[in-house]
Amino acid sequence: MKKTTWAMLALVAVAAAWGGAFVTMKDAIAREPFYDFLATRFLIATVLMVLAKPRVFKSIDRDLLRKGIVLGLLLGFGYITQTIGLQVTTAAITGFITGLYVICTPVLAWLLFGHRPSGRIVIGVILATVALGFISINNFAIEVGQIWVIGCAVLFAAHIVGLGVWSPGKDTYALTVVQLGTVGIVCTLGALLDPEHPGYQPPMDGGVWFAVLFCAVFATAVAFWVQTWAQSMFDSSRVAIILTLEVLFTALLAVGVGQETLATKTIIGGALMVVAMLVVEWPSRNNDVTTIEIFEPFEH
16 A cells, blocks of 8 residues: 555544543543643653653754644643633533534645645535534534634644644654643643642542553554654645544444444434545545645645
8 A cells, every 4th residue: 555545544543542532531531630631641652752762852953843842832722722611511512613623724724824725625624524513513502612612623723734834854753752742741731720620630540540541652642643644744634634533433432332322413424524534535537635736736
């Protein structure tokens, strides 16, 4: 298979890991303050990556450090705004609005860098958004607190766009380490300044530790490294559409462990999401879906 095909499959695996993390975290976060959970998760992931490749620091120059910190801040504050929104609205609505980064990503790529999305991307975005609605929404009502989650979607989209622009030509392992370390520091500061749970609190039992370690290894260290690597070959809009599969995997895994029941709308949403991915991934005679070709021509 082509390298880009492996990268696409790897991104699907990332979406599956994030879906599994959401299901695994559900009970753990009820017993562990969210900021503390995230701080432990990202700091452990950073340490594991450094231990696995101690010479990674030699690959971190000033430019990579600067870009990695910016990407890490976008990612860290994305998680924080998502958490604030989750406290004032339902998990289903939070998941849906967060998933709207699939719309924000091509818009930001166009506004910031002139990357005009092709017709295939536009169709894929529309299908993925409708699919998110089928899977996530039961009763939708506009709430002021949902503005926080909209901010989260914009931040996650900006992170994806930034990766797409900055990761080519960079040491993706080193760039991932800087990003995760930055998120860990941001979340640790959040834990220390949390007025409801001041000070850092480590996981309190084996169940929480299992969730932390699962998320740290598979949904953080491995997942973000794969995403950073894949985005050195793919454009941001394509990646965003593939990563929306996270919502589908979350729903399926939640059904599998008995947290949710399988509804007809979930099946419809899952089918639409797969169709959305096939629209942007299916090769044509004039387009083998490479990083450049899925964009309309634009002036640099």
